[in-house]
Amino acid sequence: MYVAVKGGEAAILATHDLIAEARRGNEAVPELAVAQIREQMGLACARIMNEGSLYDPDLAALALKQAQGDAIEAAFLMRAYRTTLPRFGSSEPVDTAQMAIRRRVSATYKDLPGGQVLGPTYDYTHRLFDFALMDGASPVAVPAAAADLLDATMPRVPDILGAEGLMEAEEPPEGDPRPFDLTREPVSFPADRDVRLQAMARGDEGFMLGLGYSVQRGYGNSHPFVGEVRVGEVSVEFVPEELGFAVDLGEITLTECQMVNQFNGTKDVPPQFTRGYGLAFGHAERKAMSMSLVDRALKAREFGEAAEYPAQQDEFVLYHSDNVEAAGFVEHLKLPHYVDFQGELELIRRIRREREQRLAGEIQETQVQETQDTLPEAAE
Amino acid sequence: MSGTTPRQQWLAILARASRAEIESLAGGLGALPDHDVLKAPETGTVMVEGRAGGAGRRFNLGEATVTRCVVRLGDGTMGFSYALGRDGRKARLAAVIDGLLQGEGEAGPLRSGVAELATRQQAARTLASRKAAATKVDFFTLVRGA
Incomplete structure (x- = not known):
């Protein structure tokens, strides 16, 4: 059973600031815009929409930004937001x-x-790095259009x-x-x-x-x-x-x-x-x-x-x-389980104590038996 | 949508338009006509349904954000807007435009504005289709052991 804890407000507030700083990274590097994530990380946004179970590319991009690219954390944000919205109904089945x-x-x-x-x-790409993308400002080839x-x-x-x-x-x-x-x-x-x-x-x-x-x-x-x-x-x-x-x-x-x-x-x-x-x-x-x-x-x-x-x-x-x-x-295993663990600790100490007592008792009995035993090899 | 009424068609076109396009359409009217907001822009979701195998049993794929708005014009006409996304401003303007379109003849200025949007949307679809068509492929099967 999980026993709730309280306190730690100051530390929790401080960690909120620290995670925001970690998320931002080096401030000498320009901050990502949500629209950039939406447009240029579209496959990641699709995954967030699926696992967050909410179709909204802008929100998926925001979730990815806020979660530092952690897909599951981003899906969690989508799920949490979804619960705040009224549902108007169901669509006609898509065709x-x-x-x-x-x-x-x-x-x-x-x-x-x-x-x-x-x-x-990407099926027919060679999976070789395109270092032009590293430099940015890489010209985008205009795809062909059939007649x-x-x-x-x-x-x-x-x-x-x-x-x-x-x-x-x-x-x-x-x-x-x-x-x-x-x-x-x-x-x-x-x-x-x-x-x-x-x-x-x-x-x-x-x-x-x-x-x-x-x-x-x-x-x-x-x-x-x-x-x-x-x-x-x-x-x-x-x-x-x-x-x-x-x-x-x-x-x-x-x-x-x-x-x-x-x-x-x-x-x-x-x-x-x-x-x-x-x-x-x-x-x-x-x-x-x-x-x-x-x-x-x-x-x-x-x-x-x-x-x-x-x-x-x-x-x-x-x-x-x-x-x-x-x-x-x-x-959730990361969260404080102090009470549960104290209980387990107490239990394992008691079991060990009982085991030691039992073993001590058995040794005494054996010794008693040994002294009564006439066979010399039994002493080995 | 096939076999749709003119109103269904313009609602579909307005839903696909960007906020800037809707603002530009509304801006062409000068001042917005007086209207009551019966249902303020509200964002919610619609559960998107699919069908197993494309044609079989219905199932819930996941929700999509939708924003709606309902207005009443001075003459009592009700204007509606329902569109994917979370844009409340677009929803309100689109609802007013829907109300006005219902009272406008086929040659009206809003109708022609919507027709322009439709043309632009169709052009985008056409270009996407032509680009996809440029990647049409014929794979040849090689004879094994030849």
């Missing part, structure tokens, strides 16, 4: 088929309607397989129910897919990546292909009660991954491909891909597969993926 695509690749089809679009990616636009809409790749009947169907359940919201209701297990997807969307990227990797390495039954990764802008629509019609609130950037997995079939289901799905705020491919691997692994129960490994166990995944909760519980 990723209508995405204004900036990047879209498939590992399953070379030629697919709409084509393969590399977009902005023709991309197709206005591109089919989602699993839907192509679906048309052939080779892909697990993906349809809303009867009545298209409102999704469970784990920020408002306690999660129970087994958790349905809407709960799992929400938890993974706000889950730690590193944790999801490790779990996804474990599935690929054999700790889970997964042999996936990237059906498609797409990145681009999607409209968010919301129906305010007082208006009664859908209002387009603007666009958010999303990354979607559709993983295509083998499935051997069962008595009732013919062999087919099955889906793993990942969706993330901003440009966040590693997150969306990891999420889609684990999404498929977590369907083990639905497909009657043995759930032998961590990535297949919803309780394990959902209880450990939230980095704000995990960091809170791990890091």
Whole structure:
């Protein structure tokens, strides 16, 4: 049990000033503007929006600045701020088929309607330092623009397989129910897919990546292909009660991954491909891909597969993926535990005392026995 | 949005405009018309929903910040603004503009201002699409063991 402490106000105030100084660093170096972080650290901002579970690039940039670039601390700031805001309601489900695509690749089809679009990616870079960036003021090359636009809409790749009947169907359940919201209701297990997807969307990227990797390495039954990764802008629509019609609130950037997995079939289901799905705020491919691997692994129960490994166990995944909760519980160990520790100290002293007394008693008994014993070797 | 009313279209365009663009649009009117602020600019969130696999079961992806404002013009027209982000000033001006647009004919000055914004937004989308199209790729599969 944790026993609260009080006092320490002066020291705590002093540490606030000290952390502010540490955050600022050398004052001879210009201070970062939030807009610079938003524009030039966009992938970091995307991660903060996902794990903070709040889409707002400006706030994500501010969180990163305030947290000195500590991603989990920044996510914590986002979560804390979110709790101060009223919720107006839920959007219409975003339609990723209508995405204004900036990047879209498939590992399953070379030629697919709409084509393969590399977009902005580090995939084909050499991972060599660009020292021109060190000097600043590096001229930005103007990217080429093709004469023709991309197709206005591109089919989602699993839907192509679906048309052939080779892909697990993906349809809303009867009545298209409102999704469970784990920020408002306690999660129970087994958790349905809407709960799992929400938890993974706000889950730690590193944790999801490790779990996804474990599935690929054999700790889970997964042999996936990237059906498609797409990145681009999607409209968010919301129906305010007082208006009664859908209002387009603007666009958010999303990354979607559709993983295509083998499935051997069962008595009732013919062999087919099955889906793993990942969706993330901003440009966040590693997150969306990891999420889609684990999404498929977590369907083990639905497909009657043995759930032998961590990535297949919803309780394990959902209880450990939230980095704000995990960091809170791990890091609370730093806080004063004086009373608990005094208790433990007292306990271990008592146990030792009792052990010594017991041992002393046993030695006496042995000595008594030895003197009675006639066999000389027993004295050794 | 497809199959939308003119009002839905201008609300979408105003939501995507920057504060500077909205200020410039409102500045073209001279003084702002008298209006009551029925709902002061308020920032909250909307839970963004996705669908599993893109088309399946709904799930909560995460929230997004949204700012709204409701005004009533002198003639009783209600103007609304709902947009992503936390810009209260933009919300109030956009709500007034929404109110005015409802009373304005198709050739009105605000309508043409909104049309200009729409053109600019479309041009940005077109350029982004053309830049993406320049990265279209054809990978060739090599024959194994050849």
